[in-house]
Amino acid sequence: MSALNIKKGATSHSAYNLKAGYDDTVERHTLAILVENEPGTLARVIGLFAGRGYNIESLTVAETDHHGHLSRITIVTSGTPQVIEQIKAQLGRIVPVHKVNDLTVEGPSVERELALFKVAGKGDARIEAVRLADIFRANVVDSTLESFVFEVVGTSEKIDAFGELMRPLGLTEVVRTGIAALSRGA
Amino acid sequence: MTKAMTGAKMVVQALVDQGVDVVFGYPGGAVLPIYDEIFQQNHIQHVLVRHEQGAVHAAEGYARSTGKLGVALVTSGPGATNAVTGLTDALLDSIPILVLTGQVPTFMIGSDAFQEADTVGITRPCTKHNWLVKDTDDLARTIHEACHVATAGRPGPVLVDIPKDVQFATGTYTTKQARKSHYSPQVKGDITSITDLVKAMETAKRPLFYTGGGVVNSGDAATQLLRELVAATNFPITSTLMGLGCYPASGDNWLGMLGMHGLYEANMAMHDCDLMINIGARFDDRITGVIEKFSPHSKKAHIDIDPSSINKVIQVDIPIVGDIAHVLEDLLKVWKSRGRKTNTEGVSNWWDTINEWRKLDCLKFTQTGKIIKPQYALSRLEELTKKYDRYITTEVGQHQMWAAQYLGFENPNRWMTSGGLGTMGYGTPASIGVQMAHRESLVINVAGEASWLMNMQEMGTAMQYKLPVKQFILNNERLGMVRQWQELLHGERYSSSWSESLPDFVKLAEAFGAKGIICSDPDDLDDAIMEMITYDGPVIFDCLVEKHENCFPMIPSGKAHNDMILGENADTANAIQGAGGALV
Numbered sequence: 001m002s003a004l005n006i007k008k009g010a011t012s013h014s015a016y017n018l019k020a021g022y023d024d025t026v027e028r029h030t031l032a033i034l035v036e037n038e039p040g041t042l043a044r045v046i047g048l049f050a051g052r053g054y055n056i057e058s059l060t061v062a063e064t065d066h067h068g069h070l071s072r073i074t075i076v077t078s079g080t081p082q083v084i085e086q087i088k089a090q091l092g093r094i095v096p097v098h099k100v101n102d103l104t105v106e107g108p109s110v111e112r113e114l115a116l117f118k119v120a121g122k123g124d125a126r127i128e129a130v131r132l133a134d135i136f137r138a139n140v141v142d143s144t145l146e147s148f149v150f151e152v153v154g155t156s157e158k159i160d161a162f163g164e165l166m167r168p169l170g171l172t173e174v175v176r177t178g179i180a181a182l183s184r185g186a
Numbered sequence: 187m188t189k190a191m192t193g194a195k196m197v198v199q200a201l202v203d204q205g206v207d208v209v210f211g212y213p214g215g216a217v218l219p220i221y222d223e224i225f226q227q228n229h230i231q232h233v234l235v236r237h238e239q240g241a242v243h244a245a246e247g248y249a250r251s252t253g254k255l256g257v258a259l260v261t262s263g264p265g266a267t268n269a270v271t272g273l274t275d276a277l278l279d280s281i282p283i284l285v286l287t288g289q290v291p292t293f294m295i296g297s298d299a300f301q302e303a304d305t306v307g308i309t310r311p312c313t314k315h316n317w318l319v320k321d322t323d324d325l326a327r328t329i330h331e332a333c334h335v336a337t338a339g340r341p342g343p344v345l346v347d348i349p350k351d352v353q354f355a356t357g358t359y360t361t362k363q364a365r366k367s368h369y370s371p372q373v374k375g376d377i378t379s380i381t382d383l384v385k386a387m388e389t390a391k392r393p394l395f396y397t398g399g400g401v402v403n404s405g406d407a408a409t410q411l412l413r414e415l416v417a418a419t420n421f422p423i424t425s426t427l428m429g430l431g432c433y434p435a436s437g438d439n440w441l442g443m444l445g446m447h448g449l450y451e452a453n454m455a456m457h458d459c460d461l462m463i464n465i466g467a468r469f470d471d472r473i474t475g476v477i478e479k480f481s482p483h484s485k486k487a488h489i490d491i492d493p494s495s496i497n498k499v500i501q502v503d504i505p506i507v508g509d510i511a512h513v514l515e516d517l518l519k520v521w522k523s524r525g526r527k528t529n530t531e532g533v534s535n536w537w538d539t540i541n542e543w544r545k546l547d548c549l550k551f552t553q554t555g556k557i558i559k560p561q562y563a564l565s566r567l568e569e570l571t572k573k574y575d576r577y578i579t580t581e582v583g584q585h586q587m588w589a590a591q592y593l594g595f596e597n598p599n600r601w602m603t604s605g606g607l608g609t610m611g612y613g614t615p616a617s618i619g620v621q622m623a624h625r626e627s628l629v630i631n632v633a634g635e636a637s638w639l640m641n642m643q644e645m646g647t648a649m650q651y652k653l654p655v656k657q658f659i660l661n662n663e664r665l666g667m668v669r670q671w672q673e674l675l676h677g678e679r680y681s682s683s684w685s686e687s688l689p690d691f692v693k694l695a696e697a698f699g700a701k702g703i704i705c706s707d708p709d710d711l712d713d714a715i716m717e718m719i720t721y722d723g724p725v726i727f728d729c730l731v732e733k734h735e736n737c738f739p740m741i742p743s744g745k746a747h748n749d750m751i752l753g754e755n756a757d758t759a760n761a762i763q764g765a766g767g768a769l770v
Contacts, residue, residue: 039318040306051311082497089494095315095335095369 023081028057029104030111030181031088033073036096037063044094045073054079054087058113058156060178070098076179101183108184114177115159120147121170129169136162147172193322193353194219197286200329202229203362206257208248208622209233210241214261215301216288219353233622233651236643238265240615242272242343243641245283247619249276250602251577253405255337256283256619262290263301266347267308271609273343274312278606279428280403282341284332285313291351292320305347314342320349322357330362331369339371340492341403371491375508375516383463383487383504384520390461390485391532392539393421396444396473399428399605400466400490402598404510408432409598411514412465418518419528422540424452426467427590428605435594441540445473446741447587450548450750451540453739456481457747458539464488466510469499470606479746489513548739548752549591558708560585560660560731564592564632567658570715574628576600577620581613581637584666584737589632611640614657618644621653628656628719635661635728636685645698648724656718657726662733663688670736691728698724706730 035041042061049056058076063069077087084102091100103109117138119129126148133140133150136158142149147170152162156179163174191199197220201209210233213221224232235241238260245256260269266287276283290299306318315335319325325348332344387393395416401408409432416423416439423433424444433440442449444456456462462484467473469488474480480500487504488496496505506513521527553562564585578593579602580586586603595601602620604612617631631638638659648655668683695702701721705714705728718725739750 040310040316043307044310047311082501086494086498089492089496089498093492093494098368 026078026080027084027104028076028078029084029102030109030179031075031077031091032101032103032181033075033091033097034099035071035073035094036098037069037071038096041071041094041096042073044096045075045091048090048094049075049077049087052090054083058178060180074179074181103181103183106183109181110184111155111179111181112153113156113159113179114151114153115162116141116175117150117152117163117166117171118147118173119150119166119170120172122146125169129166132162132165132169138162189359190356191359192219192223192356193325193348194223196322196326196357196359197329197348197353198223198227198230199359200326200362201257204255204330204333206230206255209257209259210235210244210248210619210622211259212236212238212241212261212265214265214288216262216290216350217259217265217286217348217353218288219350220259220286220288220348232259233618233647235615235618236646237641238268239271239611240618240641240644240647242269242283242285243275243609243612243615244619244622244644244647245285246272246276246279246281246612247579247602247616248623249281249283249619250402250616251599251620252623253599254282255333256281257286258283259286261288261301262305263303265301266303266305269345270309270312271607273309273345275604275607275609275612276343277312277314279604280341280399281343282336283343284329284336285343285345286329287345287347288353289318289347289349292349293351295349305345309345312343313345316345316347318347318349319352322352322355325352325357327360327364330360331367334367335369338369340400372507373491373509373512375489375506375513377516377520379504379506380513380516381520383506384517384524386461386485386487386504387419387421387463387521388524388527389529391529392455392459392536393419393461393463393528393533394455394459394484395421395423395433395463395465396425396456396467397423397429397432397465398426398467400468401429401432401510402466404466404491406598408466408509408511408514411511411518413437415514415518418521418526420533420537421463421528422455422537424448424455426470426473426605427603429467429598430590430601431595431598434596436596443590445470446475447591447737447739448741449591450546450739450752451543453741453747453750454543455540459484462486464490464502465514466490468495471499474499475741475746476744481747546752550753553708556707558706558711558729558731560588560662560735561592562708563660563711563729563731564588566711567630567632567715568593570712571628571630571719574719575624575626577602577617577624577627577629579603579613579616579620579629579631581631581633581640582608582610583634583637583668584662584670584735585632585634585637585660587667587737588660593632610637612637614638614641614655615644615647617655617657618647618651618653621648621655622651629654630656630658633657633659634666635659635663635688635691636665639685639689642694645695645700645724645726649699652723654721654723654725657724658718659691659726659728660731661688661691661728662731662735664733666735667737669734673734673736674742691726695724695726698726700724700726702726702728704728704730
């Protein structure tokens, strides 16, 4: 689901007003959580998802405000509208959580992910890998005579697509950062 | 004002500044510096319990009966792990308590040191928040912050883990006022939603107040406003187990407790109402029964300070996030300003229906023969103690439900029970905590013999501090509620649900230095209860009751509110069927 596609049942202005009732369509949401950077905060957030049986599809975290001692956690999760609202409310209860934003419903947002792909090969496969990398605007960040490491930045779909193309060309290892997301506009 | 002092001294100073006067605790290696400071002061009384679980439940009893913060102090490792049940209990029932734990010195953390446990890790899911303090300069600020978090918003348990070197080291004391915190839950409700609720109240034909522990937590103002609202609107009111006493049991509009073992009229009203006003309750599964059949025709409003309680279990039409007292004040204002309207005719017809249900007299029982029925024992206890300045605690099981059904509560903070977690062994230590706060009052723990044995060591605490708690044990030599479910669901195969090798409770009382009373004859019961009440000291009352009595009414799991098992001659065969069998 694209980030711009706001589904029925989730409302942007309310944390709990779900008129759709027991809608059982599963939605994918990107949540931005601003937390105090203190020991155990990430464990609290992850423990909440594990303890209450919610999904984590992707998780990214780093300190973003050094002076304010604040970290930003970006979580991609999925569930019915009721579950998503409950996840946000439960996150809001955690004492060191300052703010929870649902980027999927609060207007348009941009999502980016960085991935590194190690592709080993010789001859034509090697040439083809570089050509495709060029199309994807991937950078070569390491090379030997028998391998490349490509750096790709983009949406998760783009990274998935690049991975599929590299697989027959000698893909040996992948690492992904998980999604970083920001709302569009001021 | 800042002052240099040791961490251990800071702990005591911070508690004094927070107005704490009693701490329930048990010493050990990692808290010795704090105990040394407690020894050298007179502001805070320390109550030595016999097991750390007892310390936490006692703190809960203290907190629930006073509306203040309860405090427990335990050592590292086993001290902390023994506190886990009490912390979880306080989390589920929203009881404000502060647990201070000792920890091995900072330089030994992670080395599997003697009596080391990852206390903040273990207690993270069972506290509202917890802290490990690694620097003495942070200690006072953290304790002040912890007290704030425990009591602000939806109350709950907090824990501060203090390594031994932090207790010994000297640092700067931070005053209560200097605390900086972003944690400040919303207390005022959205006025548009409140107005929506008022409009619904004006037209509703079959309205119902469904109140819970949140009213108790919100404080005396909430109770007063609730009573004013009920009197002004003439709507019927029911309450969960946790909210008993907010509306007086003797009040005209009182329907009694609702839920799995709630009263017929209360559950029928929940099922048939057209406007349900949930005030500080959380649609617990003991209340709702099967969700699909829960109050199918009603518009539902929900007032709660915790946004995550709203739409968690039941989708509601009018959600209001805020503190009960604040919201009810605004609600009354709006309702009055719009002309104090209700659908008088509709509500009057609604009362006619309810009064028909009341005629069923679902708590009726017949005391015949020479064996005491538990319902009779509690009816007599109610009759003989209701004039007293009385506080009741309970354990968990059939006796707890009978106590909720047959005892009447005129005020909040008089009824201490483990509702959410259902902790057997809660009642005895809780009664000690209550009695510490109310030295002159009559404190009774209504217990079953099986629950009571779980924390009976605390009788030693009662003796040491001369706390005249009355342990009223309904002894059926069974794990009564387990047995009842085995009768209903498991073909009367009573697997491990009887209490064998029970102690002689009278001799046990005497061994502790307390008074023991045994009663098995209904004709002797009144005298025996009076003997218990008038004895100046702790009593263990062994009340031998009917062994196979079932607790009714009951909504069997998987059934709706209007599908209850009732009364004395209920047909219990195959009462629970299909998917209901998987529920607890």
